[in-house]
Amino acid sequence: MYFVKKLYLPETLPEALKILKEHPETTILAGGTDVLVKMRHKRMRDVTLLSLAKLPLSGVEDKGDEIVIGPGTTFTALAENPIMQTRLPMLCTAARSMGGPQIQNVATIGGNVCNGATSADSAPSLFALDAVLTLTSAGGDRRVPIREFYTGPGRVKLESGEMLTAIHIPAGEQARWGGVYIKFSTRKAMDIAILGSAAVCELGEDGRVIKAAIAMGVAAPTPVRCTDAEALLTGKTPTAELLQEAGRLALTACSPRSSWRATKEYREALIQELSVRAFQEAYRLAGGKAL
Amino acid sequence: MKKYNVVGKSVPRIDAWAKATGAAKYVGDMQRPDMLHAKILHSPLAHAWIRRIDVSRAAALPGVRAVITYMDVPQIPFTTCGHPYPFDTPKDSLILSRHLRYVGDPVAAVAADTQEIALDALELIEVEYEELPAYFTIDAALAEGAVELHEGLKNLAGESEFEIGDVEGAMAQADFIIEDTVETPIVTHSPIEPHVSLVELDEQGRLVCYFSTQVPSIMRERLAYALGMRMGQIRVVKGHVGGGFGGKQEPIFEPINAVLTMKTGKPVRLELTREECLACTRTRHSARIHMRTGLTRDGKMLARIMDIDQNTGAYSSHGHNVVFAIAMAFATLYPTPNLRFHGRSVYTNIPIAGAMRAYGCPQYAFAMESHVEHMARELGIDSLEFRRKNSYHLGDPINFPHVSVSTCGLQDAIDQCEEAIGYQAFLKEPRSDGTSKRGIGTALFSYGQSCYPHSVELSGARVRVNEDATATLYIGCAEIGQGTDTVMLQIAAEASGIPLADINLVAVDTDSCPFDPGAYASRQTYVAGHAVKKAAAACKEQILRYAVNKLSVNYERLDAADGWIIDRDTDQRMVSLKEITMQMYYDCHTPVTICQEESFAPTDNMLTFGVSMAIVKVDTATGKVEVEKLVTAIDSGRIINPQLAMGQLNGGNIMSLGYGLSEQLLIDPKSGRVLNDNLLDYKVPTFADVPPIEGYFIETDEPSSAYGNKSLGEPPNIAPAVAVRNAVLDATGVAINQGPLTPERVYLALKAAKEQEV
Known part of the structure; x- marks a missing residue:
């Protein structure tokens, strides 16, 4: 059922980059939870695969001003990582919301990002956290903010011969900071998000919002940041009315479509409601009062 | 009730070890x-x-x-x-x-x-x-000039109707007439x-x-x-x-x-x-069910009309037989003197609908129990009281041929659920907390024991006792995961007096096993169980009659249990079975094999009853329904194996929750293709989605069955879906007459209701 032409199993990064350069048609295989499904459905066949299994690409590192996540880190490893649990629990929530335990044991955060799906469970949080990606080719590294990485459904800014080698998350002051991911799906496990909503809130000493970030998955062809809503909230002390207005403004960044999975009308309602719920909870975690 | 040695005990499944260790080989494992x-x-x-x-x-x-x-x-x-x-x-x-x-x-x-x-x-x-030309809906397939899928059948795989009493006359007398149309989704078995x-x-x-x-x-x-x-x-x-679940x-x-x-x-x-x-493969029929009921002011049903159109897909498969099963449920659970029923099974160009666990009754119950809830609310009568008043009580007349009731634990089951879920206390609790609203809902059901009289229901069983009083049971009925092999061995052990551990099983090989139509209609313990009991008892009788001469006692004094011949007068062990059976095989004058085959076919159909109650919390901003608790009480007669029975209750309830909340096979209205032919988009509940479920068995002692038992495999799959639907109505005041209650459907229904208010 799986038609594989050739499988590369490089053990070093330079070796992998060389293969990618020489065989640009190669498909990178991380956890395989997307690629193997596509192969089984014959949407990909007679493929040349480059497996990341032997490359040192997993792990989480706390570098003080930023946290660096290896793209080969599985969702289970991510969720169980002590640095993640204390510094970025919202990504642990996202990791545990994805698929089921078997999927989480093999699926990687890098694969989740590079697959380019707007429904990727890690994406809204990475957007809200202003993650930056290191893309590496035989010619060297470049850094791309994740907000510029997604270009369309299933499409990302990965050039031929390039691969994702690091995910950087700026991690500043942790006091008066809160981050939340809400996955909205029919089931509690083994499901795809009807909508994903992530929010980050940082408060000043006076209790005003100094940073508001709201990101949505499945609200547009790519994950998006709700910048109008963020601008409204920044510099203010949230009230119930302000949040309602922010929910309405969250829609300006979104362009949900109707599909048999959900109608536009319903997704719009969810965007308004869940953007507010996520931000409200992030605000509470940052030390703001419950609204 | 009489006490038994093996029946009524939670004997471990005989295949548990093999299945848990992977030793059990399925067809896909065979090479x-x-x-x-x-x-x-x-x-x-x-x-x-x-x-x-x-x-x-x-x-x-x-x-x-x-x-x-x-x-x-x-x-x-x-x-x-x-x-x-x-x-x-x-x-x-x-x-x-x-x-x-x-x-x-x-x-x-x-x-x-x-x-x-x-x-x-x-x-x-x-x-x-x-x-x-292709048709995906009932209306399109029945439209004037529609091409026939099957020549000469006018796109009808079946049509039937009956009337009892004087429906129009009774409707004219009614103080209230309640009317509802309910639509149910296509779902699939997903074993x-x-x-x-x-x-x-x-x-x-x-x-x-x-x-x-x-x-x-x-x-x-x-x-x-x-x-x-x-x-x-x-x-x-x-x-x-x-x-299998019918598929x-x-x-x-x-x-x-x-x-x-x-x-x-x-x-x-x-x-x-x-x-x-x-x-x-096969699906559960989607249906459009129209109901009209006339009631007196004090809430007694005078006349009921049901009109059902079901979409049977491209080939008839079980087709209209499903409507016959619905007709039986329609006529029996709420005794009403005047009844009219009409049903059609319509061919369309969509996947084939066949048999699925509880055979029409989940569709029927989703409609009927929604309708009953409507009646109770319209008349201002408490939902439980209304159901108690109108549902079957022992002795009520049965308006359906070849159905009779000699045991009915329905009212006790309602009492049990009411208490276990804390109904009266819940009614006094606050219901609303911001966007979150809570509610409680109820649904009843009844179900038969087999397809009789629609089909002849014949089961055979053979017991062969070996020289050393070990034995082999040959049956044609089908273990498909529900536990019947274990239950049949319990019955064989009980009736023969041979310890369960000493009985092997051969099932099923059509070369060597007796005839049995198989696993459907929750029939096996009721029908095949009888045959097993008769064959095992016949072996015991053969052994005891031989022992009469050896022991010089009257036959009436002898019994067998746990591998021994027992003196009924003293309850003392007299001689081991194997001592006798070895002599039977090697008797110098009249050696004889010990092998008995018996069969059983019912000539009547009994009813199993039950009730489910659910408490839900509805997130009115997103439409998400969370079931906080589900309680089910069933009268399945005497329970042969409590642990296996509870497994059936839980499994059926979970399946019904999927029917009520998340499962629906979606057909592309343009091409007729199934849109969600995978388990990501076809949403069977995961274990994380299963709420706390409390199950109770109201044990009656059904005289027509082998050990007082009644049907159990399918009944738990009927009521929870609509109990949840009724709980959502209770929480929000909005009646949703189309399943499943997905978040989007609930959200849109609440929104529409709100807009109507304005």
Whole structure:
């Protein structure tokens, strides 16, 4: 059922980059939870695969001003990582919301990002956290903010011969900071998000919002940041009315479509409601009062 | 109630160890050295005629051993419906046909050395289709001038009606008339094990078929008919089955596999993919159910009318028999002197609806219990009180032929649920917390014990006692995961006096096991259980009668239990069974084998009753429904194995929650293709979604059954879905008359209701 032409199993990064350069048609295989499904459905066949299994690409590192996540880190490893649990629990929530335990044991955060799906469970949080990606080719590294990485459904800014080698998350002051991911799906496990909503809130000493970030998955062809809503909230002390207005403004960044999975009308309602719920909870975690 | 030694105990499943360790081999695990793999080419069109088909390129692919089309199979029309003889739905199916009637209908099949080669070969088959008009809805298929899917049938797979009393007269007398229309979704069985078969020829050239099936005997009969063969030329063997839920109660593509085996002379395995299981096997009928009930001011039902149209898909399969089952439920649970029922089963170009756990009753109950809730609310009577007042009480008349009730624990079940869920306390609790609203809902059900009188229900069983008083039980009924093998052994042990651990089981091999139509209609413990009891008791009698001479006591004083002959007067052990049985086999003068076969066929149908209650929390901003607690109480008569019974209750309840909240097979309105033919988009609940479930059995002692038992496999799958629907109504005041209650459907319904208020 799986038609594989050739499988590369490089053990070093330079070796992998060389293969990618020489065989640009190669498909990178991380956890395989997307690629193997596509192969089984014959949407990909007679493929040349480059497996990341032997490359040192997993792990989480706390570098003080930023946290660096290896793209080969599985969702289970991510969720169980002590640095993640204390510094970025919202990504642990996202990791545990994805698929089921078997999927989480093999699926990687890098694969989740590079697959380019707007429904990727890690994406809204990475957007809200202003993650930056290191893309590496035989010619060297470049850094791309994740907000510029997604270009369309299933499409990302990965050039031929390039691969994702690091995910950087700026991690500043942790006091008066809160981050939340809400996955909205029919089931509690083994499901795809009807909508994903992530929010980050940082408060000043006076209790005003100094940073508001709201990101949505499945609200547009790519994950998006709700910048109008963020601008409204920044510099203010949230009230119930302000949040309602922010929910309405969250829609300006979104362009949900109707599909048999959900109608536009319903997704719009969810965007308004869940953007507010996520931000409200992030605000509470940052030390703001419950609204 | 009489006490038993083995019956009524939570004996561990006899297959538990093998299944838990992986020692149990399913058909998909079986290997043969020269085994071929089969794959099917399915129709990409909802309705088409094969103008031309060329398989030459596929057949020429190295590794391909056979390619078959309609030209290579007998064109003998049959029905796949897995009921006992005679055929009770239209003979509208062929093994392979030139006329394709839904997206997924088999066009051709390949047997090859590997699955990969078989898949490649499918792509080399060239087909020219002539597209025909396709209909996906009941209304489209019945519209004036619609093309017939099956010649001469006017797109009706069945139609029936009955009237009891004077419905119009009673309606004219009624103080209230309540009317509702409810629509139910298409859902599918989704057993863990896909449909799979391995077919080979024995050295005499007979077909040996290893099927994952619920109905081994009927599979053989249907296969013989469709292939134009004698039944003796076919042997069907059933081993472990990973669930069926009705989807394996008929041949699906097994006859194709038999043809491939005969063509190649080699063993062929055909294992469907999950996508095929979802889109091309069988489903539960979707239905549109219209109800009208006339009531007195104090809430007594005077007359009820039900009109049901169900979408049966491209072939009849179980088709209209499902409507007959609904009619029985309609007539019995709420005794009403005046009844009118009309039902139609409509052919359309969508996947085939067949049998599915509780056979029509989940559809029926979703409609009827929504309707009953409407009545109670309209009349301002408490939901439980209204149901108590109108539902069946022992002694009430039964308005349906060949149904009778001698035990009824329904009212006790209602009391049990009311108390366990804390109904009265809940009514006083605050319901609303911002966008979150809570509610409580109830639903009742009744269910039969078999298909009698619609079908003859015959089960055989044979017990062979060995020289040393160990034994073998041969049965034709089908363990498919529900636990019947264990239960049948308990019954055999109880009735024979031979310890359960000393009895082996052979089930099912049509060469050696007695006839039994199989696992459906929750019939096996009721029907086959009787046959097992009779055969085991006959062995015991044979042994005891022989022992009379040896022990010089009256036969009436003797009994057997746990491997010993017992003196009934003193309850003392007299002699071990094996001492007697060895003498029987080696008696110098009158040696005799100990082997008894018995059968049983009911001549009446009894009713099982029950109730489910649910507490839900509705997130009114998103439409998400969370079930906080589900309580179910069932009168299934005496429980033979409490642990297995609770497994059935829990499993059925979970399945019903999926029906109520998340499962629906979606058909593309343009192409007729199944949109969600995978388990990501077809949303069977995961264990994380299962709320706390409390189950209770109200044990009555049904005199017509082997040990006081009544049906149990399907009943738990009826009420929870609509109990949840009624709880959502209680929470929000909004009646949603279409299932399932997905977040979006609930959200849109609440929004529409709000807009109507303004």
